[in-house]
Amino acid sequence: MVGRFFHSQGAQESSTSDVLAQQKILRLDKYEAKNGQASGEEQKVADSGPDFVAERVALHRYLLERINLSILDTMEADEVREELRPLVRNYVKENNLPLNAAELDTLISDIGDEMLGLGPLEPLLADDTISDILIVGAGTVYVERFGKIELTRVRFKDEAHLMRIVNKIVAAVGRRVDESAPLVDARLQDGSRVNVAVRPIAVDGPQVSIRKFSRNPLSLQKLVSFGALAKGMAELLAAAVEAKVSIIVSGGTGSGKTTVLNALSSFIPHDERLVTIEDAAELQLQQPHVVRLETRPPTVDGRNEVLQRDLVKNALRMRPDRIIVGEVRGPEAFDMLQAMNTGHEGSMSTIHANSPRDAIARIEQMVGMAGMPMTQTAIRSQISSAVHLIVQLARLRDGTRRVVSISEIVGMEGDVVQLQELMLFKKIGLEEDGKIKGEFRASGLRPSFIEDLETMGIHLDPQIFNPSGPL
Ligand SMILES: Nc1ncnc2c1ncn2[C@@H]1O[C@H](COP(=O)(O)OP(=O)(O)OP(=O)(O)O)[C@@H](O)[C@H]1O
Ligand SMILES: [Mg+2]
Incomplete structure (x- = not known):
């Protein structure tokens, strides 16, 4: 059978798509030659291992000569594999390759991946x-x-x-x-x-x-079941999000910041207009009314860059209820604070920092990068009025990711931002298998926005603030 993406064998006339395909093959060949894929080198690799690398490369060539590449992009992976099967089988037969049926299947699957994907x-x-x-x-x-x-x-x-x-x-x-x-x-x-x-x-x-x-992003409930945070913590955070408490999720690289931000976002009411700003769109908001903005790197000649800062400024002109910045890393922190202080409460972001105190210092430093003539005290008071909660994450030594602290910013004392820890993860010791033993605890302090929650009809179980046992 001649599949629909193969050149018809022996046909003299060549259609436009055939010519295009030929050109593509030529370009590919040139590219491979440029990258040092000469046949001598292929042989050397093959001699060094039993995995038919040289055959595979030769087979790749053989297939390229017979396939109309221009149509590859329009086909499903499984379809391509099916179309490849008879050709690969022929090649194996012609070259007397000692492959059994399972090896042949693997080869077809591999070569399909190779030609199509990554x-x-x-x-x-x-x-x-x-x-x-x-x-x-x-x-x-x-x-x-x-x-x-x-x-x-x-x-x-x-x-x-x-x-x-x-x-x-x-x-x-x-x-x-x-x-x-x-x-x-x-x-x-x-x-x-x-x-x-x-x-x-x-x-x-x-x-x-x-x-x-992640195709199935982790929900807050799932995170609780993984032990990433206690149920009481999740209840507090869910209530805070619904009640438009501005939240910063802080943590080191790969500590789960984006995952937690995404999980928290599911508690934003569905009637709000949200604008998300990211370097690479990762957030998967479930609300129906979301405007997703993404930064753009400069072109090769250094033009047309669009920064997070540009996007935050622009977002403010888009009548958002909340602005969600994937991760603040620079001067956009200034605009983000402005937004949070001017009617966009409930805005959220993540930040790379190792403790809530460190997160505040980082924001201060980043606001400084915006180059506005502001004193340190003015910056700090902006932070303390804009940000309400800091959720601190950590990837612990045993590989687990946890919420290690939920802290509230309660104002300024002199020129120092005042932080109060509401809930925390307390390490107790090590299990035999090296896992970290610990428990989530309440500090006993109740958040200052608890009355606001009550007036909004959001009632939290008072027990979640009880410090006398694990949460
Ligand atoms: N509590 C958890 N348990 C298990 N896996 C998790 C947990 N939280 C996050 N992950 C997984 O860890 C990986 C890193 O998470 P995520 O992207 O949220 O981290 P991040 O802090 O935003 O990283 P980065 O600093 O690179 O932006 C993801 O694959 C995510 O699915
Ligand atoms: Mg992230």
Whole structure:
């Protein structure tokens, strides 16, 4: 059977799409040659391992000569594999390759991935238990599962192979990566966030870090069931979000900030207009009325950059009820505080900081970056009137991610922002298996906005503020 994406064998006339496909093949060949994929090199790799790498590369070529590439993009992966099957079988037969049925299936599946998607990364992308994929050069790929990093057997044929995949990723978002632009952020089609660093910045070859987009984002309830926070904490936070208490989620890299922000957002009433601002859209708000804005990096010649700050300013002209900034990292902190202080209570963001006190210091420093003529005391009083709650997250040594503190900003004393811890995670010791033992506790202090909650008809169980036992 001649599949619908194959060139008809032996036909003399060539249609426009055939010509286009030929051109694409030529370009691909040129590209491979440029990346050092000469056949001599292929042979060397094949000799060094039993995994038919050389055959695979040759097979790849064989298929490219027979496939109308221009139609590949329009087909589903399974369809492509089915269309590839007879061709691969032919090739295996013609070349007397000693493959059994299972090996043939694996080869077809691999070659399908290779031609369509992101090659060796495909199985990792398809595995929902993996949260991060970390490529440390062509020969080493780690993943993170359940908070722990593990080494995989996945590898790339060589650096050129990895670079081809990397280029595919960044080209899809209109960027390029090479010596002159060695650091690039990109996004996969499914929303996964990608950071790429290549030589000369990355000394040992291409480094790729992928934070996978979670298809089923964790709800606050799920986070409670994982032990990331106590039920009483979740109740307090849910009530605070509904009542438009402005919240900053603080934590280190990969501590779960975006996850918690996303989970909290589900308690925003559905009749509000929300504007989200992110560097790479990760948030998955469930409300019907959401305007999503994303920053834009500068073009190759350094033009047309759109910063978070531009977007926060713009958001204020869009009549939002709340503004949600994925992560404040710079001078947009100033505009965000303005927004929170001028009728956009309930706005939320995350910040990279290791404690609530540190979060305040970071905001202060970032507001300073906006270059406004403000005294330190003025900045601090802006912070204390704009931000109400700081939710501190941490990734603990045993790999678990937890809410380690919920603190309230209660005002200023002199020129110091006053913080009160309402709830916390208290470490008690270590389990035998190295897991950290601990419990969530209330401090005994009640939030100052509790009366506001009551007047809004939101009643919290007083027991959640009882410090005499675990929450
Ligand atoms: N409590 C949790 N239990 C298990 N996995 C979690 C938990 N919280 C978050 N994760 C997972 O950890 C990974 C990192 O989470 P997330 O992206 O929210 O972190 P982050 O602090 O925003 O990271 P970054 O600093 O890179 O922006 C995600 O894959 C997420 O699904
Ligand atoms: Mg994040």
